[in-house]
Amino acid sequence: MNDYITVIGGGLAGCEAAYQIAKKGIKVKLYEMKPIKFSPAHSNGNLAEIVCSNSFKSNLHTNACGLLKEELRILESLLIKCADKTCVPAGQALAVDREEFSKLITKEIKENKNIEVINEEVGIKSKNTIEEMSKEGIVIIATGPLTSQSLAEQIIKITGQDRLYFYDAAAPIVTKESIDMNIAFWGDRYKQERQKEESIEEWKNRIKNEEEQNYINLPMNKEEYEKFCEELVNAEIVTLHEFEKREIFEGCMPIEIMAKRGIDTLRFGPLKPVGFTDPRTGKHPYALVQLRQDDTNATIFNLVGFQTNLKFGEQKRVFSMIPGLQNAEFVKYGVMHRNTYINSTELLDETYNLKTNNNIYFAGQITGVEGYVESISSRFSSGIKCNKRF
Ligand SMILES: Cc1cc2nc3c(=O)[nH]c(=O)nc-3n(C[C@H](O)[C@H](O)[C@H](O)COP(=O)(O)OP(=O)(O)OC[C@H]3O[C@@H](n4cnc5c(N)ncnc54)[C@H](O)[C@@H]3O)c2cc1C
Numbered sequence: 125m126n127d128y129i130t131v132i133g134g135g136l137a138g139c140e141a142a143y144q145i146a147k148k149g150i151k152v153k154l155y156e157m158k159p160i161k162f163s164p165a166h167s168n169g170n171l172a173e174i175v176c177s178n179s180f181k182s183n184l185h186t187n188a189c190g191l192l193k194e195e196l197r198i199l200e201s202l203l204i205k206c207a208d209k210t211c212v213p214a215g216q217a218l219a220v221d222r223e224e225f226s227k228l229i230t231k232e233i234k235e236n237k238n239i240e241v242i243n244e245e246v247g248i249k250s251k252n253t254i255e256e257m258s259k260e261g262i263v264i265i266a267t268g269p270l271t272s273q274s275l276a277e278q279i280i281k282i283t284g285q286d287r288l289y290f291y292d293a294a295a296p297i298v299t300k301e302s303i304d305m306n307i308a309f310w311g312d313r314y315k316q317e318r319q320k321e322e323s324i325e326e327w328k329n330r331i332k333n334e335e336e337q338n339y340i341n342l343p344m345n346k347e348e349y350e351k352f353c354e355e356l357v358n359a360e361i362v363t364l365h366e367f368e369k370r371e372i373f374e375g376c377m378p379i380e381i382m383a384k385r386g387i388d389t390l391r392f393g394p395l396k397p398v399g400f401t402d403p404r405t406g407k408h409p410y411a412l413v414q415l416r417q418d419d420t421n422a423t424i425f426n427l428v429g430f431q432t433n434l435k436f437g438e439q440k441r442v443f444s445m446i447p448g449l450q451n452a453e454f455v456k457y458g459v460m461h462r463n464t465y466i467n468s469t470e471l472l473d474e475t476y477n478l479k480t481n482n483n484i485y486f487a488g489q490i491t492g493v494e495g496y497v498e499s500i501s502s503r504f505s506s507g508i509k510c511n512k513r514f
Pocket residue numbers: 132133134135136137138155156157158162163165166172173174175176177178179244245246247266267268269270271272275292293294461487488489490494495496497499500
């Protein structure tokens with residue numbers, strides 16, 4: 125029997141699991157296939173890379189995700205500690221500078237004397253299959269929604285079931301300097317709502333004076349909004365394979381699909397103008413697009429809620445119709461991607477242990493949890509149970 129625990133996948137869940145196990149004085153071998161091989165969404169060599177939005181959602185304790193984060197802080201989560209250290213302004217949400225965040229975690233993990241990082245894709249050599257590894261000791265599989273094909277095939281073997289897919293989407297990012305700030309204005313929806321008693325003049329002065337640089341807001345009038353929606357629903361999307369036309373996760377619906385549900389869907393959804401006043405007109409906008417800061421230096425911003433499947437050229441054409449983005453420089457376009465997950469409720473016990481193999485655990489989004497914070501938190505059950513077995 126090994127005197128270490130094997131963790132496969134150096135993403136959010138894998139790093140948290142490795143760290144929590146190592147904290148108890150137990151050795152960990154952490155396998156990460158980057159930088160030798162990259163999934164379609166990962167692009168840098170660091171551990172715990174966050175691939176889309178830089179937001180870990182709300183910090184408020186009245187919100188489920190805010191409460192979960194607070195519990196993780198109390199439990200001394202490495203990843204939430206690093207997120208707090210590398211946060212960027214985002215109102216009541218916890219958003220991070222993604223580069224700084226994964227750099228910091230990589231440093232913490234690599235400097236931990238109980239953790240050995242092995243850059244290798246698990247599943248491609250006969251010796252490093254999950255079956256072989258689990259004969260020798262405990263293995264935690266935390267390879268995420270984009271688990272490599274070879275490993276996914278092994279998971280089918282050990283679970284005895286087909287993989288299940290659903291599809292998800294990521295939003296585009298633009299440079300700050302390309303946004304027309306004569307049209308755009310700074311502000312946080314909730315801050316504005318709290319201060320809505322003040323007059324327009326007072327508000328304009330405050331916006332001018334205050335460093336309220338959380339979100340950049342792009343107001344739209346009725347005509348601009350309707351023209352935008354018309355182009356959006358008729359824009360060309362990438363060709364989908366038959367298997368890609370299956371379910372799409374409702375919470376991450378591509379914007380063009382949402383727009384097809386009805387002319388008002390977007391302005392009651394991601395383009396809702398609630399709580400804002402357009403400083404140019406002093407009136408409430410008909411619709412409003414929000415851009416969220418994406419790096420510490422506030423040089424790039426993501427389009428909130430704009431996950432999309434449009435062809436890149438079409439993204440440039442249609443999103444540039446949004447007032448303020450007419451000259452936008454896109455540093456990243458939105459993409460669709462596959463999500464792989466197992467049927468956890470049937471396959472795992474309450475500690476994420478595979479019912480048919482006492483030595484195999486799963487953690488992170490591959491178990492069916494959705495989102496950064498949820499993936500981080502999912503490691504606790506498996507990590508704690510593994511610790512207890514040593
Ligand atoms: C395109 C995209 C957009 C997303 N957008 C959001 C969002 O906006 N907000 C949000 O909260 N969540 C989002 N998610 C989900 C988010 O990525 C996950 O919740 C989170 O990253 C899952 O953490 P994880 O540790 O389970 O997997 P990951 O963070 O993906 O980590 C898995 C790691 O395993 C490695 N790996 C894979 N196969 C192997 C192998 N065979 N051998 C060794 N290593 C391997 C990968 O390289 C990766 O580093 C998005 C996911 C994708 C793919």
